[in-house]
Amino acid sequence: MKKIFLLLLSSFSVFAQNNIIPAPVSYEVSTSSGMNMFMLDSRTSIDVTDDNPDAKRIAENFVNSLGFMAGQKPAFKKVATPTMQDKVMIFTINKNADAKLGNEGYTLEVDGTTIKCAANKPAGLFYAIQTLRQMMPPQAENKEFSMGMFPIMGCKITDYPRFGWRGLMLDVSRHFFTKDEVKSYIDLMARYKFNTLHWHLADDNGWRLEIKSLPKLTEIGAWRVPRVGGFGKREDPKEGEAATYGGFYTQEEVKEVIQYANERNVTIVPEIDVPGHSMAVLAAYPELSTKKDVKRYVNPGTEFADWFPNGTFKMKIENTLNPSDEKVYEFLDKVFTEVAALFPNKYIHMGGDECYHGYWEEDAGCQAFMKKNNLKDVHELQSYFVKRVEKIINKKGKTMIGWDEILEGGLAPNATVMSWRGMKGGIEAARQKHDVVMTPTTFAYLDYVQGDPTVEKPIYASLSLRKSYQFEPVPDSTDAKYILGGQGNLWTEQVQNYRHALYMTYPRAWAIAESVWSPKEKKNYTNFLERTENHFARFDAANLKVSKAVYDAIVTTKKDGDKIICEMACDIPNTEIYYSMDDSFPDKFATKYTTTFEVPKGDITLKVITLRNGQPLGRMLSIPRAELEKRAKK
Known part of the structure; x- marks a missing residue:
């Protein structure tokens, strides 16, 4: 002893x-x-x-x-x-x-x-x-x-906290997490003084909430054919193939999770994402679309859109509700009646993001509706839809919140805006005297790559721990009284299990927690890293998954004429970097990095490792010359 x-x-x-x-x-x-x-x-x-x-x-x-x-x-x-x-x-x-x-x-x-x-x-x-x-x-x-x-x-x-809204969003549509996994996620977020779980319950890839008056939403909308591999690279269902992957939460299970969250000072904000991102809805109720195509299914992660360099996109499959059809609003009234009765908090999130308007532009019914209601374009048509949804939600005694696209065509009168496409939408909403939750991709998207792309699952963007720590929810020249706070978002297209969800969430959620709780003047990245290492040890002791990508070397290159110049660094103090380019595996006897160097020509691979006190700290990176050249062009 x-x-x-x-x-x-x-x-x-x-x-x-x-x-x-x-x-x-x-x-x-x-x-x-x-x-x-x-x-x-x-x-x-x-x-x-x-x-x-x-x-x-x-x-x-x-x-x-x-x-x-x-x-x-x-x-x-x-x-x-x-x-x-x-x-x-x-x-x-x-x-x-x-x-x-x-x-x-x-x-x-x-x-x-x-x-x-x-x-x-x-x-x-x-x-x-x-x-x-x-x-x-x-x-x-x-x-x-x-x-x-x-x-x-x-x-x-x-x-005491700096902001009242300190949130994390968990997407359970792309990957279904069990009731107990959601509880575990709540446990951890509460430990770091987050007080809001934004529960993304409905999207193209699955409807996850029992709505008793609309049973097909879970009988059909909660299930898709099983597929592995990255989103956007999967196959459509085969003829007669059973939809066996998915799940949903019964209303009794939701009540249990809400009670569990309440005991941990966590409010749950449910999201039903409309009018876009509605393929799971339309699989169950195809009559709510413009084309009313009955041959629909819950999308298993196929390539259903073409994305263009300017950020716009074109849907290959209709995934939007028909805003000119009164039956859509009757449907949503049923949905939000049951959602409002289940969730005691103030807010209901209606999504409103990434709504493709092409099918509305092609639909004679939508065009006639726009003409009748003096709507000059499809942006105003979406605004009409959002304002109708807000009235439905307000009648249930709730406040509507939506992604920053709900600003387009005119903001609903009482809506709260969640700014994700940078800070611009939040700044504009605050200027219009609307409440705002800041959750910009640039600092708060936890599905982005957090380490070197050679050892992480590739995705379209990256977000380091250092960058997350730079999150400041109140932009300059914005009235702080309209900024409710901020949150991190975990989308789960590339997250297939709960341990991976933890890996993507932490430690970047710790950085966001500090931005929304601690005084602005208290933030210090070097000190934060020291504390982060302590919490790595805490997660290890609890057998919880956590990303330690911050231990890895940061490898950048630039061009100097025909030469490729390599620079390396590591955020963690008291770390040494060793490397090789002769196909050997570096250790403390390899070449120690001290200054920039030229990458030799030829078929070489740069192998890099970080050490502390002679012991490996980060993962070994293995970067071919072609990748080093590619980085120099960025």
């Missing part, structure tokens, strides 16, 4: 300084007299001030999470005078609210005998516990590790 304890203290000295993500507003090392360290063990008591039921529930959840206590969990009791032998954790809901803390802030004080968690609301106490968990050594995340005690550094913390 003594050896284990010394090992624990050794790791504690490395990890337990302020490694909190997102960085708190204020953190001070305690200067109280006596031992400046609290030892959490079975002799710790739990005291809930005034027996507040909300505080007690949070305290009980914390105690139940202490798997390392080996069955000897802290007891609930009052402690008049705490000592080293009779330590106490005190949970308090403030009788007199501390204005600076708001509804989600907290204070946390730790010394040798006492941990005090205080907040105005239960949400703040919940976040105090998330911070406290991060102050324990990484071994505390391993449910099989049985130690019986863990040290927590003495400190004083005051903390």
